[in-house]
Amino acid sequence: MTITNGIKVYIAAPFFNANEMAKVQELEKLVATSGYVPLSPRLLSHVTGPGEVPDLTDPEVRADINEANLSALRRCSLVLAWIDRILPKSDQQIALVDNVRTEDGNTWNSARVLKSGLMKPDEGVLWELGYCAAINTPSIIYTEIPEQPVNLMLSENVSGIAVGTEMLTKFLTDSFREVFAWEHLEKVWRGKTI
Numbered sequence: 001m002t003i004t005n006g007i008k009v010y011i012a013a014p015f016f017n018a019n020e021m022a023k024v025q026e027l028e029k030l031v032a033t034s035g036y037v038p039l040s041p042r043l044l045s046h047v048t049g050p051g052e053v054p055d056l057t058d059p060e061v062r063a064d065i066n067e068a069n070l071s072a073l074r075r076c077s078l079v080l081a082w083i084d085r086i087l088p089k090s091d092q093q094i095a096l097v098d099n100v101r102t103e104d105g106n107t108w109n110s111a112r113v114l115k116s117g118l119m120k121p122d123e124g125v126l127w128e129l130g131y132c133a134a135i136n137t138p139s140i141i142y143t144e145i146p147e148q149p150v151n152l153m154l155s156e157n158v159s160g161i162a163v164g165t166e167m168l169t170k171f172l173t174d175s176f177r178e179v180f181a182w183e184h185l186e187k188v189w190r191g192k193t194i
Contacts, residue, residue, distance in 0.1 A: 006037055007035075007036050007037065007077045007078070008036065008037045008038075008039050008072075008075055008076040008077055008078075009031045009036040009037065009038055009039065009076060009077070009078045009079070009080050009172075010039045010040075010072050010073055010076035010078070010079045010080070010128070010132075011024065011027050011028060011031060011038055011039065011040045011041070011042075011080050011082070012041070012079055012080065012081040012082070012124070012125045012128040012129065013027060013040075013041075013042075013080075013081070013082035013122070013125060014082075014085050014122035014124070014125065015041075015042045015047060016122075017086070019086035020085065020086050021042070021047075023082065023086060024040065024042050024082070025042075027080065027082060027142070028040050028042075028043075030165070030168070030169065030172065031080065031172065034169070034172040034173050035173075036078075036172070039072040039075070039076050041065075041068075041069050041072070041124075044065070044068040044069060044072060045065050045068070069128075070131075073128060073131055073132060073135070073137070074135065076137060077137070077138070078137070078138050078139065078140065078159075079128060079129065079132040079137055079138070079139040079140070080139070080140050080142060080168075080172075081125050081128065081129050081139055081140065081141050081142065081158075082125065082142045082143075083121040083122075083125055083126075083141055083142070083143050083150070083154075084121070084143055084144055084145060085121065085122055126154075129141070129154060129157075129158065133157040133158075138158075138159040139157075139158045139159055140158065140159055140160050140161070140162055140168070140171055141154060141155075141158050141160070141161045141162070142161075142162045142168050143161070143162075143163055144163070144164060144165075145163075146163045146164070
């Protein structure tokens, strides 16, 4: 493991069930073993296991979690955003319905079934991606759904899109290692210089 001088990577990801929790822990470990310091909302919220949920009805708890996450986003050098969701095992099949407009202007519904148990992105993760774009922090989108196109507003405002763990590892160990070796990180990532 090469140490990258304390460079912090914020891990934007859902952790609302045991499957997601396991994936987030895997990402935290990957970030750490790649030589970066992981900043994880899961840890900032003091959630260490499935079923552990802070009292989100308490305004003070909500404010504390919000401020901890915003502070971490401002301190990080890179945001790693896992945009997939994993359903609990009891709901492993879900039909997603899309409104599709045909060339003649008619609208119809198409449904596709995701047997892998993956579902729509977490709204918090999408917000965190928008926030990091607004403050010019580079970001990587991570997905495990190769056939799913990434929304234009996401794909055009991130430093890269990693499909699968192998590609994400390459981003963390090769692509960004060179960038973070610079004494002063130039944030021209929107022009894809990174």
